[in-house]
Amino acid sequence: MGMTIRKGSWNKGPDLAFAINKRVADAKRKYGQDAVINACLGTLADDDGNIIALASVYKRLDEMDRKVIASxxxxxxxxxxxxxxxxxxxxxxxxxxxxxxxxxxxxxxxxxxxxxxxxxxxxxxxxxxxxxxxxxxxxxxxxxxxxxxxxxxxxxxxxxxxxxxxxxxxxxxxxxxxxxxxxxxxxxxxxxxxxxxxxxxxxxxxxxxxxxxxxxxxxxxxxxxxxxxxxxxxxxxxxxxxxxxxxxxxxxxxxxxxxxxxxxxxxxxxxxxxxxxxxxxxxxxxxxxxxxxxxxxxxxxxxxxxxxxxxxENKGEYLKELEDIRLMLEQRADEFVRRAKDKSLTMIPYFGGFFTFVPTDRAFEISESLEGENIFTIPSDKGIRVAICSVSLDKIPHLVSRLAYYVNKTCKNF
The missing domain is CATH 3.40.640.10 (Type I PLP-dependent aspartate aminotransferase-like (Major domain))
Structure with missing residues:
Protein backbone atom coordinates (compact mmCIF):
# COMPACT_ATOMS: atom_id res chain seq x y z
CA MET A 1 0.00 0.00 0.00
CA GLY A 2 1.47 3.33 -1.05
CA MET A 3 1.25 6.55 0.91
CA THR A 4 1.32 9.24 -1.80
CA ILE A 5 -1.82 10.62 -3.37
CA ARG A 6 -2.66 9.44 -6.89
CA LYS A 7 -1.10 12.46 -8.58
CA GLY A 8 2.07 11.97 -6.57
CA SER A 9 2.57 8.38 -7.73
CA TRP A 10 1.66 8.27 -11.42
CA ASN A 11 5.31 8.52 -12.49
CA LYS A 12 6.44 4.90 -12.36
CA GLY A 13 10.00 5.31 -13.64
CA PRO A 14 12.96 7.65 -14.10
CA ASP A 15 13.11 10.28 -16.84
CA LEU A 16 14.14 8.46 -20.03
CA ALA A 17 16.82 10.95 -21.13
CA PHE A 18 18.52 11.01 -17.73
CA ALA A 19 18.29 7.21 -17.38
CA ILE A 20 20.01 6.74 -20.75
CA ASN A 21 22.57 9.40 -19.89
CA LYS A 22 23.52 7.35 -16.83
CA ARG A 23 24.26 4.43 -19.15
CA VAL A 24 26.39 6.80 -21.24
CA ALA A 25 28.51 7.55 -18.18
CA ASP A 26 28.86 3.82 -17.44
CA ALA A 27 29.94 3.13 -21.03
CA LYS A 28 32.54 5.91 -20.95
CA ARG A 29 34.06 4.48 -17.77
CA LYS A 30 34.15 0.99 -19.26
CA TYR A 31 35.18 1.67 -22.88
CA GLY A 32 36.66 5.17 -22.81
CA GLN A 33 35.44 8.53 -24.09
CA ASP A 34 36.47 7.97 -27.72
CA ALA A 35 34.48 4.73 -28.03
CA VAL A 36 31.16 6.34 -27.05
CA ILE A 37 28.80 8.64 -28.96
CA ASN A 38 26.54 10.54 -26.59
CA ALA A 39 23.61 11.89 -28.64
CA CYS A 40 21.34 11.75 -25.62
CA LEU A 41 21.18 14.75 -23.31
CA GLY A 42 20.52 18.32 -24.43
CA THR A 43 23.66 20.05 -23.18
CA LEU A 44 26.36 21.56 -25.37
CA ALA A 45 29.60 19.58 -25.25
CA ASP A 46 32.97 20.35 -26.78
CA ASP A 47 34.81 17.97 -29.09
CA ASP A 48 36.24 16.13 -26.10
CA GLY A 49 32.76 15.46 -24.74
CA ASN A 50 33.00 17.93 -21.88
CA ILE A 51 30.08 20.21 -21.05
CA ILE A 52 30.66 23.76 -22.27
CA ALA A 53 30.52 26.46 -19.60
CA LEU A 54 31.07 29.93 -21.07
CA ALA A 55 34.00 31.72 -19.42
CA SER A 56 32.20 35.07 -19.59
CA VAL A 57 29.36 33.62 -17.50
CA TYR A 58 31.23 31.62 -14.90
CA LYS A 59 34.04 34.13 -14.41
CA ARG A 60 31.40 36.43 -12.99
CA LEU A 61 30.14 33.74 -10.67
CA ASP A 62 33.69 33.07 -9.45
CA GLU A 63 34.23 36.77 -8.74
CA MET A 64 30.81 37.47 -7.22
CA ASP A 65 30.51 38.48 -3.58
CA ARG A 66 29.32 35.46 -1.60
CA LYS A 67 26.80 37.65 0.19
CA VAL A 68 25.12 38.32 -3.18
CA ILE A 69 25.15 34.63 -4.10
CA ALA A 70 23.66 33.71 -0.73
CA SER A 71 21.00 36.42 -0.68
CA GLU A 313 31.50 47.24 -21.89
CA ASN A 314 30.95 43.49 -21.25
CA LYS A 315 28.46 42.49 -23.92
CA GLY A 316 31.01 41.83 -26.65
CA GLU A 317 32.83 39.23 -24.54
CA TYR A 318 29.68 37.14 -24.13
CA LEU A 319 28.46 37.61 -27.72
CA LYS A 320 31.80 36.40 -29.10
CA GLU A 321 31.55 33.20 -27.08
CA LEU A 322 27.91 32.74 -28.08
CA GLU A 323 28.82 33.12 -31.75
CA ASP A 324 31.59 30.52 -31.39
CA ILE A 325 29.28 27.86 -29.96
CA ARG A 326 26.58 28.77 -32.49
CA LEU A 327 29.09 28.11 -35.28
CA MET A 328 30.18 24.83 -33.68
CA LEU A 329 26.56 23.62 -33.54
CA GLU A 330 25.86 24.82 -37.08
CA GLN A 331 28.83 22.85 -38.42
CA ARG A 332 27.64 19.70 -36.69
CA ALA A 333 24.11 20.18 -37.99
CA ASP A 334 25.30 20.84 -41.56
CA GLU A 335 27.41 17.69 -41.46
CA PHE A 336 24.52 15.63 -40.10
CA VAL A 337 22.09 16.90 -42.75
CA ARG A 338 24.60 16.35 -45.57
CA ARG A 339 25.46 12.84 -44.44
CA ALA A 340 21.79 11.96 -43.93
CA LYS A 341 21.05 13.03 -47.50
CA ASP A 342 23.95 10.93 -48.80
CA LYS A 343 22.66 7.89 -46.89
CA SER A 344 18.99 8.45 -47.84
CA LEU A 345 18.14 8.83 -44.17
CA THR A 346 14.82 10.61 -43.71
CA MET A 347 14.85 13.36 -41.09
CA ILE A 348 12.61 16.21 -40.01
CA PRO A 349 13.78 19.47 -41.68
CA TYR A 350 16.32 21.01 -39.32
CA PHE A 351 16.22 24.78 -38.75
CA GLY A 352 18.07 25.07 -35.46
CA GLY A 353 18.35 24.02 -31.84
CA PHE A 354 20.15 21.16 -30.14
CA PHE A 355 18.43 18.20 -31.81
CA THR A 356 17.79 16.49 -35.12
CA PHE A 357 15.05 13.91 -35.48
CA VAL A 358 14.75 10.70 -37.50
CA PRO A 359 11.15 9.49 -37.87
CA THR A 360 10.66 5.73 -37.54
CA ASP A 361 8.16 3.36 -35.97
CA ARG A 362 11.04 1.15 -34.77
CA ALA A 363 12.74 3.76 -32.61
CA PHE A 364 13.07 1.72 -29.42
CA GLU A 365 14.37 -1.35 -31.27
CA ILE A 366 16.88 0.75 -33.25
CA SER A 367 18.08 2.73 -30.24
CA GLU A 368 18.70 -0.51 -28.38
CA SER A 369 20.78 -1.79 -31.30
CA LEU A 370 22.72 1.47 -31.46
CA GLU A 371 23.33 1.29 -27.72
CA GLY A 372 24.98 -2.09 -28.30
CA GLU A 373 27.53 -0.15 -30.35
CA ASN A 374 27.90 2.54 -27.64
CA ILE A 375 25.80 5.03 -29.59
CA PHE A 376 23.19 6.59 -27.32
CA THR A 377 20.05 8.36 -28.58
CA ILE A 378 16.54 9.04 -27.26
CA PRO A 379 13.73 6.90 -28.75
CA SER A 380 10.04 7.83 -28.81
CA ASP A 381 6.84 6.71 -30.48
CA LYS A 382 7.57 9.15 -33.32
CA GLY A 383 11.20 8.28 -33.92
CA ILE A 384 14.71 8.98 -32.66
CA ARG A 385 15.93 12.26 -31.19
CA VAL A 386 19.61 12.92 -31.82
CA ALA A 387 21.36 15.47 -29.60
CA ILE A 388 23.90 16.86 -32.05
CA CYS A 389 24.72 19.47 -29.39
CA SER A 390 26.83 16.87 -27.58
CA VAL A 391 28.40 15.00 -30.54
CA SER A 392 31.76 16.13 -31.90
CA LEU A 393 32.01 16.92 -35.60
CA ASP A 394 34.33 14.00 -36.32
CA LYS A 395 31.81 11.50 -34.87
CA ILE A 396 28.84 12.71 -36.93
CA PRO A 397 29.61 10.59 -40.05
CA HIS A 398 29.71 7.34 -38.04
CA LEU A 399 26.59 8.33 -36.11
CA VAL A 400 24.61 8.96 -39.30
CA SER A 401 25.96 5.83 -40.96
CA ARG A 402 24.83 3.56 -38.14
CA LEU A 403 21.45 5.31 -37.87
CA ALA A 404 20.91 4.81 -41.61
CA TYR A 405 21.99 1.18 -41.38
CA TYR A 406 19.30 0.34 -38.85
CA VAL A 407 16.57 2.65 -40.19
CA ASN A 408 17.08 1.75 -43.86
CA LYS A 409 17.79 -1.96 -43.84
CA THR A 410 18.45 -1.98 -47.59
CA CYS A 411 21.02 0.86 -47.60
CA LYS A 412 24.43 -0.05 -49.07
CA ASN A 413 27.98 1.18 -48.68
CA PHE A 414 28.25 1.04 -44.90
Whole structure:
Protein backbone atom coordinates (compact mmCIF):
# COMPACT_ATOMS: atom_id res chain seq x y z
CA MET A 1 0.00 0.00 0.00
CA GLY A 2 1.47 3.33 -1.05
CA MET A 3 1.25 6.55 0.91
CA THR A 4 1.32 9.24 -1.80
CA ILE A 5 -1.82 10.62 -3.37
CA ARG A 6 -2.66 9.44 -6.89
CA LYS A 7 -1.10 12.46 -8.58
CA GLY A 8 2.07 11.97 -6.57
CA SER A 9 2.57 8.38 -7.73
CA TRP A 10 1.66 8.27 -11.42
CA ASN A 11 5.31 8.52 -12.49
CA LYS A 12 6.44 4.90 -12.36
CA GLY A 13 10.00 5.31 -13.64
CA PRO A 14 12.96 7.65 -14.10
CA ASP A 15 13.11 10.28 -16.84
CA LEU A 16 14.14 8.46 -20.03
CA ALA A 17 16.82 10.95 -21.13
CA PHE A 18 18.52 11.01 -17.73
CA ALA A 19 18.29 7.21 -17.38
CA ILE A 20 20.01 6.74 -20.75
CA ASN A 21 22.57 9.40 -19.89
CA LYS A 22 23.52 7.35 -16.83
CA ARG A 23 24.26 4.43 -19.15
CA VAL A 24 26.39 6.80 -21.24
CA ALA A 25 28.51 7.55 -18.18
CA ASP A 26 28.86 3.82 -17.44
CA ALA A 27 29.94 3.13 -21.03
CA LYS A 28 32.54 5.91 -20.95
CA ARG A 29 34.06 4.48 -17.77
CA LYS A 30 34.15 0.99 -19.26
CA TYR A 31 35.18 1.67 -22.88
CA GLY A 32 36.66 5.17 -22.81
CA GLN A 33 35.44 8.53 -24.09
CA ASP A 34 36.47 7.97 -27.72
CA ALA A 35 34.48 4.73 -28.03
CA VAL A 36 31.16 6.34 -27.05
CA ILE A 37 28.80 8.64 -28.96
CA ASN A 38 26.54 10.54 -26.59
CA ALA A 39 23.61 11.89 -28.64
CA CYS A 40 21.34 11.75 -25.62
CA LEU A 41 21.18 14.75 -23.31
CA GLY A 42 20.52 18.32 -24.43
CA THR A 43 23.66 20.05 -23.18
CA LEU A 44 26.36 21.56 -25.37
CA ALA A 45 29.60 19.58 -25.25
CA ASP A 46 32.97 20.35 -26.78
CA ASP A 47 34.81 17.97 -29.09
CA ASP A 48 36.24 16.13 -26.10
CA GLY A 49 32.76 15.46 -24.74
CA ASN A 50 33.00 17.93 -21.88
CA ILE A 51 30.08 20.21 -21.05
CA ILE A 52 30.66 23.76 -22.27
CA ALA A 53 30.52 26.46 -19.60
CA LEU A 54 31.07 29.93 -21.07
CA ALA A 55 34.00 31.72 -19.42
CA SER A 56 32.20 35.07 -19.59
CA VAL A 57 29.36 33.62 -17.50
CA TYR A 58 31.23 31.62 -14.90
CA LYS A 59 34.04 34.13 -14.41
CA ARG A 60 31.40 36.43 -12.99
CA LEU A 61 30.14 33.74 -10.67
CA ASP A 62 33.69 33.07 -9.45
CA GLU A 63 34.23 36.77 -8.74
CA MET A 64 30.81 37.47 -7.22
CA ASP A 65 30.51 38.48 -3.58
CA ARG A 66 29.32 35.46 -1.60
CA LYS A 67 26.80 37.65 0.19
CA VAL A 68 25.12 38.32 -3.18
CA ILE A 69 25.15 34.63 -4.10
CA ALA A 70 23.66 33.71 -0.73
CA SER A 71 21.00 36.42 -0.68
CA UNK A 72 17.38 36.20 -1.79
CA UNK A 73 16.44 37.88 -5.05
CA UNK A 74 13.12 39.74 -5.20
CA UNK A 75 10.25 37.32 -5.82
CA UNK A 76 9.53 38.83 -9.22
CA UNK A 77 13.25 39.12 -10.02
CA UNK A 78 15.70 42.01 -9.97
CA UNK A 79 14.27 45.02 -11.79
CA UNK A 80 17.28 45.32 -14.11
CA UNK A 81 17.16 41.59 -14.84
CA UNK A 82 13.51 41.77 -15.84
CA UNK A 83 14.15 44.75 -18.11
CA UNK A 84 17.25 43.24 -19.73
CA UNK A 85 15.57 39.89 -20.37
CA UNK A 86 12.98 41.71 -22.49
CA UNK A 87 15.57 43.82 -24.31
CA UNK A 88 18.01 40.99 -25.03
CA UNK A 89 15.33 38.46 -26.02
CA UNK A 90 13.35 40.61 -28.44
CA UNK A 91 16.26 42.63 -29.83
CA UNK A 92 15.00 44.86 -32.63
CA UNK A 93 11.74 42.89 -32.93
CA UNK A 94 10.02 43.93 -29.71
CA UNK A 95 6.23 43.93 -30.22
CA UNK A 96 4.23 47.11 -29.68
CA UNK A 97 2.35 46.04 -26.59
CA UNK A 98 2.36 46.06 -22.81
CA UNK A 99 5.18 43.73 -21.77
CA UNK A 100 6.52 42.47 -18.46
CA UNK A 101 8.94 39.75 -17.35
CA UNK A 102 8.83 37.78 -14.10
CA UNK A 103 11.79 35.67 -12.98
CA UNK A 104 11.40 31.87 -13.00
CA UNK A 105 13.75 28.92 -12.41
CA UNK A 106 14.63 28.25 -16.03
CA UNK A 107 12.20 27.98 -18.91
CA UNK A 108 10.47 25.09 -17.14
CA UNK A 109 9.34 27.42 -14.36
CA UNK A 110 7.88 29.81 -16.92
CA UNK A 111 5.99 27.02 -18.70
CA UNK A 112 4.69 25.64 -15.44
CA UNK A 113 3.52 29.09 -14.27
CA UNK A 114 1.79 29.89 -17.55
CA UNK A 115 -0.10 26.58 -17.63
CA UNK A 116 -1.16 26.95 -14.00
CA UNK A 117 -2.22 30.61 -14.27
CA UNK A 118 -4.00 30.71 -17.63
CA UNK A 119 -5.96 27.47 -17.87
CA UNK A 120 -8.02 25.84 -15.13
CA UNK A 121 -8.62 22.24 -14.14
CA UNK A 122 -10.02 20.33 -17.12
CA UNK A 123 -9.21 23.11 -19.61
CA UNK A 124 -7.36 22.14 -22.80
CA UNK A 125 -3.69 22.82 -23.54
CA UNK A 126 -3.19 22.25 -27.27
CA UNK A 127 0.34 21.27 -28.35
CA UNK A 128 2.06 19.79 -31.41
CA UNK A 129 2.69 16.05 -31.17
CA UNK A 130 6.49 16.48 -31.31
CA UNK A 131 6.98 17.87 -27.83
CA UNK A 132 9.19 17.89 -24.74
CA UNK A 133 7.65 15.27 -22.44
CA UNK A 134 7.44 17.47 -19.28
CA UNK A 135 4.75 19.56 -21.02
CA UNK A 136 2.36 16.67 -20.68
CA UNK A 137 3.53 15.83 -17.16
CA UNK A 138 2.95 19.39 -15.97
CA UNK A 139 -0.58 19.29 -17.39
CA UNK A 140 -1.26 15.94 -15.76
CA UNK A 141 -0.04 17.17 -12.38
CA UNK A 142 -2.36 20.21 -12.56
CA UNK A 143 -5.22 18.25 -14.17
CA UNK A 144 -5.14 20.31 -17.35
CA UNK A 145 -6.28 18.48 -20.48
CA UNK A 146 -3.18 18.01 -22.68
CA UNK A 147 -4.19 17.67 -26.33
CA UNK A 148 -1.99 17.17 -29.40
CA UNK A 149 -2.33 17.56 -33.15
CA UNK A 150 -0.13 16.36 -36.01
CA UNK A 151 2.70 18.89 -36.13
CA UNK A 152 3.70 18.04 -39.70
CA UNK A 153 1.91 17.36 -42.94
CA UNK A 154 3.23 14.76 -45.39
CA UNK A 155 5.88 17.20 -46.63
CA UNK A 156 7.10 17.81 -43.05
CA UNK A 157 5.77 21.34 -42.91
CA UNK A 158 3.65 22.87 -40.14
CA UNK A 159 0.19 21.29 -40.35
CA UNK A 160 -1.98 24.38 -39.98
CA UNK A 161 -5.19 22.50 -40.76
CA UNK A 162 -4.56 19.94 -38.02
CA UNK A 163 -3.82 22.81 -35.64
CA UNK A 164 -7.05 24.62 -36.53
CA UNK A 165 -9.11 21.47 -36.18
CA UNK A 166 -7.75 20.73 -32.70
CA UNK A 167 -8.29 24.28 -31.48
CA UNK A 168 -11.82 24.38 -32.90
CA UNK A 169 -12.68 21.04 -31.31
CA UNK A 170 -11.41 22.09 -27.88
CA UNK A 171 -12.91 25.59 -27.91
CA UNK A 172 -16.33 24.29 -28.84
CA UNK A 173 -17.37 23.54 -25.27
CA UNK A 174 -14.72 25.48 -23.39
CA UNK A 175 -14.25 29.20 -22.79
CA UNK A 176 -10.56 28.95 -21.89
CA UNK A 177 -7.73 27.36 -23.87
CA UNK A 178 -3.92 27.52 -24.09
CA UNK A 179 -1.83 26.84 -27.18
CA UNK A 180 1.72 25.66 -26.48
CA UNK A 181 4.33 26.16 -29.23
CA UNK A 182 8.02 25.24 -29.00
CA UNK A 183 9.69 27.20 -31.81
CA UNK A 184 12.23 28.12 -33.09
CA UNK A 185 14.47 25.07 -32.80
CA UNK A 186 11.76 22.69 -31.62
CA UNK A 187 12.72 19.96 -29.17
CA UNK A 188 12.84 17.17 -30.36
CA UNK A 189 12.65 17.89 -34.10
CA UNK A 190 14.81 20.98 -34.78
CA UNK A 191 11.91 22.52 -36.74
CA UNK A 192 11.09 26.25 -36.71
CA UNK A 193 7.87 27.84 -37.86
CA UNK A 194 8.40 30.21 -40.79
CA UNK A 195 7.12 33.79 -40.76
CA UNK A 196 4.27 32.71 -43.03
CA UNK A 197 3.35 29.85 -40.71
CA UNK A 198 3.35 32.21 -37.73
CA UNK A 199 1.04 34.53 -39.70
CA UNK A 200 -1.39 31.66 -40.28
CA UNK A 201 -1.29 30.56 -36.64
CA UNK A 202 -1.72 34.03 -35.14
CA UNK A 203 -4.31 35.03 -37.73
CA UNK A 204 -6.40 32.01 -36.79
CA UNK A 205 -6.13 32.76 -33.05
CA UNK A 206 -7.17 36.37 -33.72
CA UNK A 207 -10.21 35.00 -35.51
CA UNK A 208 -11.14 32.74 -32.59
CA UNK A 209 -10.68 35.65 -30.18
CA UNK A 210 -13.52 37.54 -31.89
CA UNK A 211 -15.73 35.64 -29.49
CA UNK A 212 -15.10 37.79 -26.42
CA UNK A 213 -16.38 35.04 -24.14
CA UNK A 214 -13.24 33.03 -24.97
CA UNK A 215 -9.91 33.38 -23.15
CA UNK A 216 -6.99 32.21 -25.31
CA UNK A 217 -3.35 32.10 -24.22
CA UNK A 218 -0.44 31.42 -26.56
CA UNK A 219 2.54 29.98 -24.64
CA UNK A 220 5.77 30.12 -26.67
CA UNK A 221 8.79 28.13 -25.46
CA UNK A 222 11.89 29.77 -26.99
CA UNK A 223 14.58 27.86 -25.08
CA UNK A 224 16.66 27.29 -28.24
CA UNK A 225 16.13 30.64 -29.95
CA UNK A 226 19.79 31.70 -29.85
CA UNK A 227 20.72 28.56 -31.82
CA UNK A 228 18.04 28.75 -34.49
CA UNK A 229 19.33 31.39 -36.89
CA UNK A 230 21.94 34.00 -37.69
CA UNK A 231 21.93 37.21 -35.72
CA UNK A 232 18.41 38.17 -34.68
CA UNK A 233 16.47 37.11 -37.77
CA UNK A 234 14.90 34.16 -35.96
CA UNK A 235 13.29 36.67 -33.58
CA UNK A 236 11.31 38.48 -36.25
CA UNK A 237 8.09 36.64 -35.40
CA UNK A 238 7.92 38.48 -32.06
CA UNK A 239 6.69 41.59 -33.89
CA UNK A 240 3.56 39.65 -34.80
CA UNK A 241 2.39 39.87 -31.18
CA UNK A 242 1.52 43.55 -31.73
CA UNK A 243 -2.08 44.81 -31.28
CA UNK A 244 -3.58 41.48 -30.29
CA UNK A 245 -7.18 41.25 -29.05
CA UNK A 246 -7.57 41.80 -25.29
CA UNK A 247 -8.66 38.19 -24.82
CA UNK A 248 -5.58 36.77 -26.60
CA UNK A 249 -2.62 36.69 -24.20
CA UNK A 250 0.95 35.68 -25.07
CA UNK A 251 3.43 34.26 -22.56
CA UNK A 252 6.99 33.74 -23.85
CA UNK A 253 9.09 31.30 -21.83
CA UNK A 254 12.74 32.37 -21.67
CA UNK A 255 15.71 30.39 -20.38
CA UNK A 256 19.38 31.13 -19.65
CA UNK A 257 20.14 27.39 -19.74
CA UNK A 258 21.08 27.12 -23.40
CA UNK A 259 22.01 30.68 -24.36
CA UNK A 260 24.32 31.09 -21.34
CA UNK A 261 25.22 27.39 -20.76
CA UNK A 262 23.64 27.89 -17.33
CA UNK A 263 21.57 24.70 -17.11
CA UNK A 264 22.17 24.18 -13.40
CA UNK A 265 21.82 27.82 -12.36
CA UNK A 266 18.08 27.59 -13.11
CA UNK A 267 17.30 31.07 -14.31
CA UNK A 268 14.67 32.18 -16.78
CA UNK A 269 11.57 34.30 -17.09
CA UNK A 270 7.92 34.30 -18.08
CA UNK A 271 7.30 37.28 -20.36
CA UNK A 272 3.73 38.48 -20.70
CA UNK A 273 2.60 40.33 -23.85
CA UNK A 274 -0.82 41.96 -24.18
CA UNK A 275 -2.56 44.95 -25.71
CA UNK A 276 -4.21 45.43 -22.31
CA UNK A 277 -2.38 47.10 -19.42
CA UNK A 278 -4.81 45.42 -17.02
CA UNK A 279 -3.86 42.00 -18.40
CA UNK A 280 -0.18 42.68 -17.75
CA UNK A 281 -0.82 43.89 -14.20
CA UNK A 282 -2.79 40.68 -13.63
CA UNK A 283 0.07 38.68 -15.19
CA UNK A 284 2.64 40.22 -12.82
CA UNK A 285 0.49 39.52 -9.77
CA UNK A 286 -0.37 35.95 -10.76
CA UNK A 287 3.08 34.77 -11.87
CA UNK A 288 4.71 36.39 -8.82
CA UNK A 289 2.25 34.70 -6.46
CA UNK A 290 2.86 31.37 -8.19
CA UNK A 291 6.59 31.88 -7.66
CA UNK A 292 6.12 32.69 -3.98
CA UNK A 293 4.06 29.56 -3.42
CA UNK A 294 6.44 27.20 -5.22
CA UNK A 295 10.11 28.24 -5.39
CA UNK A 296 9.92 31.56 -3.53
CA UNK A 297 12.38 33.31 -5.87
CA UNK A 298 14.89 32.73 -8.62
CA UNK A 299 18.65 32.30 -8.37
CA UNK A 300 20.10 35.68 -7.44
CA UNK A 301 23.58 34.98 -8.83
CA UNK A 302 22.30 34.10 -12.30
CA UNK A 303 20.27 37.30 -12.48
CA UNK A 304 23.31 39.37 -11.53
CA UNK A 305 25.41 37.57 -14.15
CA UNK A 306 22.97 38.51 -16.92
CA UNK A 307 22.80 42.11 -15.68
CA UNK A 308 26.59 42.39 -15.79
CA UNK A 309 26.91 40.69 -19.20
CA UNK A 310 24.42 43.10 -20.73
CA UNK A 311 26.52 46.13 -19.82
CA UNK A 312 27.89 47.75 -22.96
CA GLU A 313 31.50 47.24 -21.89
CA ASN A 314 30.95 43.49 -21.25
CA LYS A 315 28.46 42.49 -23.92
CA GLY A 316 31.01 41.83 -26.65
CA GLU A 317 32.83 39.23 -24.54
CA TYR A 318 29.68 37.14 -24.13
CA LEU A 319 28.46 37.61 -27.72
CA LYS A 320 31.80 36.40 -29.10
CA GLU A 321 31.55 33.20 -27.08
CA LEU A 322 27.91 32.74 -28.08
CA GLU A 323 28.82 33.12 -31.75
CA ASP A 324 31.59 30.52 -31.39
CA ILE A 325 29.28 27.86 -29.96
CA ARG A 326 26.58 28.77 -32.49
CA LEU A 327 29.09 28.11 -35.28
CA MET A 328 30.18 24.83 -33.68
CA LEU A 329 26.56 23.62 -33.54
CA GLU A 330 25.86 24.82 -37.08
CA GLN A 331 28.83 22.85 -38.42
CA ARG A 332 27.64 19.70 -36.69
CA ALA A 333 24.11 20.18 -37.99
CA ASP A 334 25.30 20.84 -41.56
CA GLU A 335 27.41 17.69 -41.46
CA PHE A 336 24.52 15.63 -40.10
CA VAL A 337 22.09 16.90 -42.75
CA ARG A 338 24.60 16.35 -45.57
CA ARG A 339 25.46 12.84 -44.44
CA ALA A 340 21.79 11.96 -43.93
CA LYS A 341 21.05 13.03 -47.50
CA ASP A 342 23.95 10.93 -48.80
CA LYS A 343 22.66 7.89 -46.89
CA SER A 344 18.99 8.45 -47.84
CA LEU A 345 18.14 8.83 -44.17
CA THR A 346 14.82 10.61 -43.71
CA MET A 347 14.85 13.36 -41.09
CA ILE A 348 12.61 16.21 -40.01
CA PRO A 349 13.78 19.47 -41.68
CA TYR A 350 16.32 21.01 -39.32
CA PHE A 351 16.22 24.78 -38.75
CA GLY A 352 18.07 25.07 -35.46
CA GLY A 353 18.35 24.02 -31.84
CA PHE A 354 20.15 21.16 -30.14
CA PHE A 355 18.43 18.20 -31.81
CA THR A 356 17.79 16.49 -35.12
CA PHE A 357 15.05 13.91 -35.48
CA VAL A 358 14.75 10.70 -37.50
CA PRO A 359 11.15 9.49 -37.87
CA THR A 360 10.66 5.73 -37.54
CA ASP A 361 8.16 3.36 -35.97
CA ARG A 362 11.04 1.15 -34.77
CA ALA A 363 12.74 3.76 -32.61
CA PHE A 364 13.07 1.72 -29.42
CA GLU A 365 14.37 -1.35 -31.27
CA ILE A 366 16.88 0.75 -33.25
CA SER A 367 18.08 2.73 -30.24
CA GLU A 368 18.70 -0.51 -28.38
CA SER A 369 20.78 -1.79 -31.30
CA LEU A 370 22.72 1.47 -31.46
CA GLU A 371 23.33 1.29 -27.72
CA GLY A 372 24.98 -2.09 -28.30
CA GLU A 373 27.53 -0.15 -30.35
CA ASN A 374 27.90 2.54 -27.64
CA ILE A 375 25.80 5.03 -29.59
CA PHE A 376 23.19 6.59 -27.32
CA THR A 377 20.05 8.36 -28.58
CA ILE A 378 16.54 9.04 -27.26
CA PRO A 379 13.73 6.90 -28.75
CA SER A 380 10.04 7.83 -28.81
CA ASP A 381 6.84 6.71 -30.48
CA LYS A 382 7.57 9.15 -33.32
CA GLY A 383 11.20 8.28 -33.92
CA ILE A 384 14.71 8.98 -32.66
CA ARG A 385 15.93 12.26 -31.19
CA VAL A 386 19.61 12.92 -31.82
CA ALA A 387 21.36 15.47 -29.60
CA ILE A 388 23.90 16.86 -32.05
CA CYS A 389 24.72 19.47 -29.39
CA SER A 390 26.83 16.87 -27.58
CA VAL A 391 28.40 15.00 -30.54
CA SER A 392 31.76 16.13 -31.90
CA LEU A 393 32.01 16.92 -35.60
CA ASP A 394 34.33 14.00 -36.32
CA LYS A 395 31.81 11.50 -34.87
CA ILE A 396 28.84 12.71 -36.93
CA PRO A 397 29.61 10.59 -40.05
CA HIS A 398 29.71 7.34 -38.04
CA LEU A 399 26.59 8.33 -36.11
CA VAL A 400 24.61 8.96 -39.30
CA SER A 401 25.96 5.83 -40.96
CA ARG A 402 24.83 3.56 -38.14
CA LEU A 403 21.45 5.31 -37.87
CA ALA A 404 20.91 4.81 -41.61
CA TYR A 405 21.99 1.18 -41.38
CA TYR A 406 19.30 0.34 -38.85
CA VAL A 407 16.57 2.65 -40.19
CA ASN A 408 17.08 1.75 -43.86
CA LYS A 409 17.79 -1.96 -43.84
CA THR A 410 18.45 -1.98 -47.59
CA CYS A 411 21.02 0.86 -47.60
CA LYS A 412 24.43 -0.05 -49.07
CA ASN A 413 27.98 1.18 -48.68
CA PHE A 414 28.25 1.04 -44.90
Missing amino acids: YAPIEGEEDYRRLVVESLFGSYKPKAYISAISTPGGTGAIRSAIFSYVDRGDPVVCHDYYWSPYKKICEEFERDFKTYEFFDKAYRFNIEAFKNEVNKNLKNKDRLAVLINSPGNNPSGYSLSDDEWDLLIGFLREKARDKAKRITLIVDVAYIEFAGDGDEQKRFFEKFTDLPDNLMVVVCYSMSKSHTAYGLRSGAAIGISSSKENIEEFEASISLTARCNWSNGTHAAQRILIDLERE
